[in-house]
Amino acid sequence: MTTVATPEVTNAAAAPTEADGISLADIAKAHDVRFLLATFVDMTGKPCAKLVPVEAAEELENGSMGFAGYAAGLIGQKPQDSDLVAMPDLASFTPVPFIREGLAIIHCDPHVDGKPWPYAPRVILKNTLARLADKGIQAKIGAEVEYFLVTKNPDGTLSTADASDDSPRPCYDARGVTRMYEHLTSISEAMNSLGWGNYANDHEDAAGQFEQNFNYADALTTADRVVTLRYILNILAEQRGMTVTFMPKPFMDRTGTGLHLHLSLWSGADPLFPGENDPKGLGLSELAYSFIGGVLQHAPALQAFLAPTVNSYKRTGATTSSSGATWSPRKASFGGNDRTHMIRVPDNKRIELRSGDGSANPYLAIATAIEAGMDGVGTNIDPGLPSGPGESRADAHQLPATLLHAVEALREDPVVLASLSCDEEIGRYYAAAKEEEFLTWHNQVSDWEIRNYLTSI
Known part of the structure; x- marks a missing residue:
């Protein structure tokens, strides 16, 4: 966080x-x-x-x-x-x-x-950034990479890799960080040796969950670093007998894993999001509000890229966790320094997009978010007044309940559907693949069905 x-x-x-x-x-x-x-x-x-x-x-x-x-x-x-x-x-x-x-x-x-x-996802992002550059704008992105450290039991279930990490509210726990000292410091040293600027390593909200932060950079560099860091985390954890998972919701009673993105637009050395005499109170420019408006307007379709798996919706659909909060938005709302919103505005130079999860492809998540935001800029979308703490506007979009709902929203959103290399056919290809993924899962008979339907009639 x-x-x-x-x-x-x-x-x-x-x-x-x-x-x-x-x-x-x-x-x-x-x-x-x-x-x-x-x-x-x-x-x-x-x-x-x-x-x-x-x-x-x-x-x-x-x-x-x-x-x-x-x-x-x-x-x-x-x-x-x-x-x-x-x-x-x-x-x-x-x-x-x-x-x-x-x-x-x-x-x-x-x-x-x-x-x-x-x-190709990296090509898709580069195409988006080229179109942005044609407008004299650059995107800079920060990413929060959350993950769980687990071991797989003989019966196929998962356990926290650190058996002593079993508190219902372990966030920022100094003892949990210390027990994972060798792992966390090896990752920190790796990032710093590469010049990424690791500045914090913490225990996240769920037992077994961690986050290690690094400085923001241009959009392509940050996407590359997310892919590289996932690889580094996987290999170094495996060497210590652990498994790293970016699965959004590996434990039903715990907080899920996010991939929060901090987005900002720049013209050369000048940030474009700060504004003067902002009547809405967040210190943002009209361009920033239009960008926010675009992301919120296209939020249901964006979730097909920000939350791209069946398991993703176990996270966004959760109403509580053992810690008492889910930290995942259910509506397309925005506000100030408030983590209950889809878009948090921690300061006037950036926005934090909080609806993405650990399964998101960083190239596609960043590209589609930028495309949605720039559609808002191009059409001067007004997101309205920011919502108060824990609140959302009555007309705020409800985020999709399942991956299939997200696919349907994508197919109905011509802007996001055509945002992949400016080709609607690519969006339809992706939507079809995700629909098949959902139906493959849906066609499995679960333990829940056996318990509820075996002798119900």
């Missing part, structure tokens, strides 16, 4: 780009890297990669690393389609010697037949 605005920092570990005339092989050798994990994610956020020896860095850079896209996952391909070719972004080069000595991650943009693949 981020409580303070964080200063912007440059990425101390940023690599040179092709424009500097330095090759990927040169960058790798300068960092004593022997192998490259050439990485991209599919639409679900699953990381896909090939392990490339530095001796083949030139082939990777020249577009010789092909993937069978249909096999990789949800990324808009059929078995008969041409290869996805991973084109590395040199600026994303990230040495990870704390994972394996001599290893680095490099994020790639999938191409097909020589062109960026419009279904």
Whole structure:
């Protein structure tokens, strides 16, 4: 739970780009890297990669690393389609010697037949940012990555990895943080070695739940860092015999896992959200309010990307937890420094979008939120007055009750449906996949059904 605005920092570990005339092989050798994990994610956020020896860095850079896209996952391909070719972004080069000595991650943009693949999440976000740049605007994003540390029991159930972490209200517990000292400090040191600016590591609201914060950056860099951090967390926890999960609601009686996004718009060095003489009282500009209005207007459809799994709606639908609060909004409302709203305004330079969860693909979540907000800017949507503490406007959208409801909202929202690379067909492809995911779950017979229906008649 981020409580303070964080200063912007440059990425101390940023690599040179092709424009500097330095090759990927040169960058790798300068960092004593022997192998490259050439990485991209599919639409679900699953990381896909090939392990490339530095001796083949030139082939990777020249577009010789092909993937069978249909096999990789949800990324808009059929078995008969041409290869996805991973084109590395040199600026994303990230040495990870704390994972394996001599290893680095490099994020790639999938191409097909020589062109960026419009279904690829990183390409989708880059397309959104290019359209934003055409307006002279840049987006800067902060992300709060929450997660649980668990172990899987022989019967398939989950237990908290720290057996002593069993309080109903463990948030900020100093003892829980201390027991997980080795894990938390190893992640903190990893982030700081990469120049991310880790500034806090805390026990979250549920037993077994943690959050580790890092400074905000431009939108693409932050999305890359979320993907990288999830990978780092998974591997380092596994080395200690634990499992990291970003599942939104792994325990029904505990708070769920969010991916809260802090969004701001800038023109060069000037923030665009602060305003003077704001009659609504939050110190925001008209542009900021229109951006908020766009996000709220399109909130039901956005949830298909911010809360993209069946399990997501166990989190947003919860009415309470063992701690007494769910920290997940149920309506599309906004207000000041109040965590019960979908949009919290902690200061006049940023807004916090709180309806996303740990299963969200950061590229798609950020891209669609920006597109919705900019639609509000383009149409001068007025979000009305901010809601008071714990309140919401009577006309505020109710957030979808299930993934299927979110899919239906997406299909009925032409702005969000067409926000993926400006192509409605991609939105329909994603909606169909998510509908199938819901129906696959729905077709399973659960223990609840056996208990309630076996002898009910």
